[in-house]
Amino acid sequence: MGTDILDGIAEVAREHLGWEGPLTGDMRLVEDLRLDSVRLLTLAAEVENRFRVVLSETDEAAIVTVGDLVETVRRKLG
Amino acid sequence: MAETVNDYLLRAGRLPDGGLRFVDRGEQATWVGWGEVRERALAVAAGLLAAGAARGDRVALVFPTGVEFFAAFFGALLAGAVPVPLYPPVRLGRLQEYVNRTTRMLAACEALVVLADARVKHFLGEAVAAARPRLGCRTLAELPGGTSADIAAVAAAAAATAATGGGPRSDELALIQFSSGTTVAPKAVALSHRAVVAQTEILSGCWADREGLRHSCASWLPLYHDMGLIGCVFPALARDATLTLLPPELFVARPALWLRAIGRYGATISPAPNFGYSLCLTRVADAEMEGVDLSCWRAALNGAEPVAPGVLRAFARRFARWGLSPAALTPVYGLSEAALAVTFSALDRPSRSGWYDREALARERVARRVSPGAGGAHGENGAHHAHGAHGAHDAGDARGLAGLPERAQEIVSVGRPLPGFRLSVRDPHGRELPPGRVGRLWVSGPSLMQGYLGDPESTARALRAGWLDTGDLGFLDDGELYLTGRAKDLIILRGRNHSPAEIEQAVDSLPGARAGCAVAVSWLPDGASGEVLALFVERSRHATPAELAALPDACRGAVLAATGLALDRLEILAPGTLPRTSSGKLQRSETLRLHLAGKLLAPPPVTTLRLARAAARSGLGYARWRLARRREG
Numbered sequence: 001m002g003t004d005i006l007d008g009i010a011e012v013a014r015e016h017l018g019w020e021g022p023l024t025g026d027m028r029l030v031e032d033l034r035l036d037s038v039r040l041l042t043l044a045a046e047v048e049n050r051f052r053v054v055l056s057e058t059d060e061a062a063i064v065t066v067g068d069l070v071e072t073v074r075r076k077l078g
Numbered sequence: 079m080a081e082t083v084n085d086y087l088l089r090a091g092r093l094p095d096g097g098l099r100f101v102d103r104g105e106q107a108t109w110v111g112w113g114e115v116r117e118r119a120l121a122v123a124a125g126l127l128a129a130g131a132a133r134g135d136r137v138a139l140v141f142p143t144g145v146e147f148f149a150a151f152f153g154a155l156l157a158g159a160v161p162v163p164l165y166p167p168v169r170l171g172r173l174q175e176y177v178n179r180t181t182r183m184l185a186a187c188e189a190l191v192v193l194a195d196a197r198v199k200h201f202l203g204e205a206v207a208a209a210r211p212r213l214g215c216r217t218l219a220e221l222p223g224g225t226s227a228d229i230a231a232v233a234a235a236a237a238a239t240a241a242t243g244g245g246p247r248s249d250e251l252a253l254i255q256f257s258s259g260t261t262v263a264p265k266a267v268a269l270s271h272r273a274v275v276a277q278t279e280i281l282s283g284c285w286a287d288r289e290g291l292r293h294s295c296a297s298w299l300p301l302y303h304d305m306g307l308i309g310c311v312f313p314a315l316a317r318d319a320t321l322t323l324l325p326p327e328l329f330v331a332r333p334a335l336w337l338r339a340i341g342r343y344g345a346t347i348s349p350a351p352n353f354g355y356s357l358c359l360t361r362v363a364d365a366e367m368e369g370v371d372l373s374c375w376r377a378a379l380n381g382a383e384p385v386a387p388g389v390l391r392a393f394a395r396r397f398a399r400w401g402l403s404p405a406a407l408t409p410v411y412g413l414s415e416a417a418l419a420v421t422f423s424a425l426d427r428p429s430r431s432g433w434y435d436r437e438a439l440a441r442e443r444v445a446r447r448v449s450p451g452a453g454g455a456h457g458e459n460g461a462h463h464a465h466g467a468h469g470a471h472d473a474g475d476a477r478g479l480a481g482l483p484e485r486a487q488e489i490v491s492v493g494r495p496l497p498g499f500r501l502s503v504r505d506p507h508g509r510e511l512p513p514g515r516v517g518r519l520w521v522s523g524p525s526l527m528q529g530y531l532g533d534p535e536s537t538a539r540a541l542r543a544g545w546l547d548t549g550d551l552g553f554l555d556d557g558e559l560y561l562t563g564r565a566k567d568l569i570i571l572r573g574r575n576h577s578p579a580e581i582e583q584a585v586d587s588l589p590g591a592r593a594g595c596a597v598a599v600s601w602l603p604d605g606a607s608g609e610v611l612a613l614f615v616e617r618s619r620h621a622t623p624a625e626l627a628a629l630p631d632a633c634r635g636a637v638l639a640a641t642g643l644a645l646d647r648l649e650i651l652a653p654g655t656l657p658r659t660s661s662g663k664l665q666r667s668e669t670l671r672l673h674l675a676g677k678l679l680a681p682p683p684v685t686t687l688r689l690a691r692a693a694a695r696s697g698l699g700y701a702r703w704r705l706a707r708r709r710e711g
Contacts, residue, residue: 035638041169057200
């Protein structure tokens with residue numbers, strides 16, 4: 001399940017953010033993926049779109065790494 | 079004739095199509111008539127008065143695009159207070175950065191209370207604790223519940239004061255908007271009712287309804303932004319017309335929804351900064367445009383940041399298939415210190431650009447037209463003219479690149495002054511220059527700000543004897559305004575203003591960087607699709623090789639974390655490279671001038687590679703860079 005979600009996020013990153021390298025859970029969205037505010041927003045929207053979940057402000061506040069995002073999506077999918 | 083924004087609200091809601099249409103991510107629309115907006119605002123006003131708000135108190139607002147924003151904004155006005163729209167947090171963004179900014183802005187406007195969306199309020203605790211507005215932070219539901227009698231009393235009082243002239247006077251403040259610089263030196267632009275009403279009337283006059291044509295506007299612009307609030311909301315309210323709104327975060331995620339909304343609801347007016355048009359080019363798929371008809375779109379206003387000629391042309395050409403008229407694209411110029419708009423290009427013809435001698439502009443500060451090879455000196459940026467006799471160029475297109483003379487620079491006209499405005503291009507001593515000479519742009523008109531709130535020194539520098547020194551550089555040619563750059567220290571990215579100090583301070587204490595010796599600038603390079611952000615950092619004399627190797631990455635990460643902005647270019651320079659004044663102050667515009675002239679010391683190899691990558695994003699930039707490298711040998 002976790003791997004599926006990570007793969008899905010990697011696909012979003014490739015398709016919508018132009019991220020070409022591998023994506024691992026410990027990577028930080030800002031410092032490592034180098035996402036600026038517009039790209040962070042794109043990531044949030046496209047992840048919601050792909051997994052059919054809605055992230056709340058409270059969820060998002062805790063998300064620093066790709067792994068945090070995977071974990072949040074997993075929780076939402078129940 | 080309205081004298082205050084309150085007057086507009088009190089008389090709106092008589093026409094059946096007067097109101098707000100909110101479009102959500104499922105493209106479902108919710109309709110709220112102006113009459114209902116007024117009822118909700120009256121309830122908020124009653125609550126604010128019961129909580130202790132008094133005339134002139136500042137009420138900060140933090141809401142996403144939605145009806146609550148309008149209830150709070152107009153509620154503050156009906157209570158005699160001054161609304162101050164602030165922005166909600168960015169998705170997945172750094173909260174600490176957001177809290178710091180909001181704290182500074184709350185302090186700068188001396189807010190009495192913060193009204194916030196319930197979900198956003200959760201994140202404002204720290205900012206509110208630091209800025210300590212007297213009535214704290216509340217959601218609209220947490221205001222003292224106005225009974226129906228209270229609300230009726232406010233409504234009666236508002237109606238009575240409007241009738242007897244006891245309402246807000248036209249020289250009282252209608253709103254405060256932040257022009258830039260949020261963590262560092264926030265500039266709170268104070269606008270009177272008179273200024274806002276004057277601007278609203280001018281804009282409404284640009285699209286008067288006539289037989290068979292009822293104008294309506296669609297916008298994804300944030301409501302804390304002047305182009306979104308003053309440009310879209312007030313004219314719709316004044317004309318008792320429809321305004322279709324999409325949340326800005328929805329536009330960024332799915333730009334096609336903007337174009338689809340324009341088509342579906344037949345919007346005739348829709349503005350965006352250059353960034354918005356550029357985003358559509360890269361992120362809208364043809365499939366998303368199926369069945370969309372943009373032929374209703376008469377005024378695709380393009381302002382709030384420099385207009386890239388290549389983006390204009392590419393947008394006109396790409397979306398002509400879906401009915402977009404080449405005449406729709408309308409570059410405009412304005413600034414929050416003038417409430418909003420100062421110049422418009424003609425609404426009924428394609429935008430215009432001119433080719434000017436680059437060296438003459440830079441060295442002699444003279445605008446000399448040149449011929450771009452085949453074709454005339456001036457081109458119209460319409461889809462049908464892209465390769466036509468007008469010689470307009472398609473930036474990013476190989477044919478355009480080959481035909482472009484190295485010495486010519488293409489600049490888009492932002493048109494002529496709006497009714498009541500005057501333009502004056504001046505030398506650094508404030509003396510007026512003749513047409514064709516490049517200088518500082520001063521403007522006068524009926525909607526200038528009262529000043530920067532709580533900052534008399536900055537106000538005195540900006541406002542002089544009825545004129546506003548915009549800090550923008552440009553020239554007049556055939557009565558039209560062409561902008562060439564900025565004399566003021568301001569970063570403009572995606573339609574939003576940022577203070578360079580904010581970016582520079584982010585790298586101040588990095589290991590290997592020389593403290594206090596960084597300069598951030600942004601500008602619109604030839605052929606680029608928007609302004610690029612560059613940071614120049616001097617390395618410390620004591621930097622170790624390991625620190626130096628890590629410095630570029632550290633700088634990029636630190637700027638992103640502190641500001642949410644990605645650097646397009648970064649140069650690490652030897653100590654002492656950056657130009658300074660005699661008193662030792664770093665000179666930002668001089669840094670940019672030297673950089674563009676190739677006269678700042680070359681960066682170490684690791685950053686040269688990055689510079690090449692950044693330059694490669696625009697074909698022309700890359701060609702120039704390669705040429706320059708070859709010359710260097």
